Amino acid sequence: xxxxxxxxxxxxxxxxxxxxxxxxxxxxxxxxxxxxxxxxxxxxxxxxxxxxxxxxxxxxxxxxxxxxxxxxxxxxxxxxxxxxxxxxxxxxxxxxxxxxxxxxxxxxxxxxxxxxxxxxxxxxxxxx
Numbered sequence: 001x002x003x004x005x006x007x008x009x010x011x012x013x014x015x016x017x018x019x020x021x022x023x024x025x026x027x028x029x030x031x032x033x034x035x036x037x038x039x040x041x042x043x044x045x046x047x048x049x050x051x052x053x054x055x056x057x058x059x060x061x062x063x064x065x066x067x068x069x070x071x072x073x074x075x076x077x078x079x080x081x082x083x084x085x086x087x088x089x090x091x092x093x094x095x096x097x098x099x100x101x102x103x104x105x106x107x108x109x110x111x112x113x114x115x116x117x118x119x120x121x122x123x124x125x126x127x128x
Contacts, residue, residue, distance in 0.1 A: 044075025052118035
């Protein structure tokens with residue numbers, strides 16, 4: 001959570017490869033404490049080795065700024081939904097989709113169409 005360099009360890013090599021979600025964990029689902037606790041104390045307060053963390057909000061995957069570039073903007077929404085991340089129907093695997101070469105309009109735009117560097121926020125499943 002305090003990795004202050006934007007890592008590319010979850011891109012290119014893992015693009016379009018389904019990754020197992022560790023047993024006992026699940027993608028974080030936005031709850032009543034999200035804006036008061038999770039955004040400022042979890043997402044915005046730490047670097048996470050990326051500039052964006054994804055959370056689940058219903059059927060959407062909004063992205064939120066981490067604290068990797070300092071406190072200015074940390075915890076603010078970057079986008080309301082990404083279409084390059086998904087969870088399988090079992091909820092046990094996820095995938096970060098790579099560049100859609102059919103949609104990349106020009107190699108001049110190549111730097112803007114690289115693999116995505118975001119990560120998904122997971123929460124521990126409580127044992128009841």
